[in-house]
Amino acid sequence: MAYRVPRHPKVKDHASRQTFLARVVGLVLLWALVAVIALVGDRAIAPQHLPWKPLRVIDPVGLATKAKAARTGADPLACRQALGQGGVAFTAAPPTTGDCKVSDALILTSGLAPLKPAEAALSCKEALALTIWERQVVQPAAIEVLGQAVVGLDHYGSFACRRIYGRPEGPLSEHASANALDLAGFRLADGSSVSIAGDWKDQGAKGVFLRRVRDGGCKVFVTVLSPDYNVEHADHLHLDMGGWPSCN
Structure with a gap:
């Protein structure tokens, strides 16, 4: 030894x-x-790439935009300040009761292309992400690919007190907390439109535009689901700020 x-x-x-x-x-x-x-x-380095810089809706989408949108959106005061500083006007949505209580949702009134129907109750973080996406993804893509601006956003709804896919059991949908929007299509300045249902498979400019805004949405929203995901999303883009990160 x-x-x-x-x-x-x-x-x-x-x-x-x-x-x-x-x-x-x-x-x-x-x-x-x-x-x-x-x-x-x-x-x-540009502020949109730096997570410690304040979120501004006037900044282009960057590496830190999604994280900053989620963080800012989780603070009601900071979220409303970010919208206001970006020139976005809103009113308080009527509170809901029952199994899906939402007491602090917003209705956007100006500052981005109008929603149709207009009375869409959105959580502040959903409204914030939607504003960034419309300004920094949708409008640049429309000008570059379609040669004109988007003047309206058509949708199938935001708040809905239901479970995922409307099933009788299982987890609640993000719609149950006004934390999601089902985007159906876009109205353009010349009076024409682009729809998810009608133009997703288009081989020309409309199809390019739709995929551009879907891919750009994945850099802002937590979850983006398109017709490429499943048949239930064949006619809309599901855009939400909750749940598991997903881009399809």
């Missing part, structure tokens, strides 16, 4: 101090690096 020479207590103390100092120095260097990145990032 090999014999190990015991280490002197002073040697152990010295080694412990060295380890402690190494850890302290490592932490100091790490935080210094974080500080440098933050400082450089604030000056050189």
Whole structure:
């Protein structure tokens, strides 16, 4: 059996101090690096890519937009401030009762292409994400691909006190908390329209536009479901700010 020479207590103390100092120095260097990145990032990187920067609906969609929209939307005051600062007007939706109580939903009145039907109750975080998507995804795509602006958003509903797919059992839908919108199509400046049901398989500009706004929506909303997902979504884009992240 090999014999190990015991280490002197002073040697152990010295080694412990060295380890402690190494850890302290490592932490100091790490935080210094974080500080440098933050400082450089604030000056050189656009705010939509920086998660610590405030969310603004006037900023293009960036790497941090989805996370910031979810975080800001979870704070009722911050969410309403972000909408107001972006020039979006809204009123309080009537509170609902029963199994699906929603007391702080909004109805958007101006600041983006009007919804039809207009009386769509939306949670603030859903309204915030919808505003960002309409301004920073839908309108640029419409101008670039279709050569004109979108002047209206047609939908099948926002709030609905029901379970997923209307089943008698199972979890409640995000619609039950006014946290989702089923977008049916877009009205264009020249009086024409683009619909999910009629134009999703279009091989031309309308089809390109619809996929562009679906893909862009995935960078803003938590969940985006399209006709590519299943037959239940053959005629609309399901856009919501809750549940599991999904882009289909």
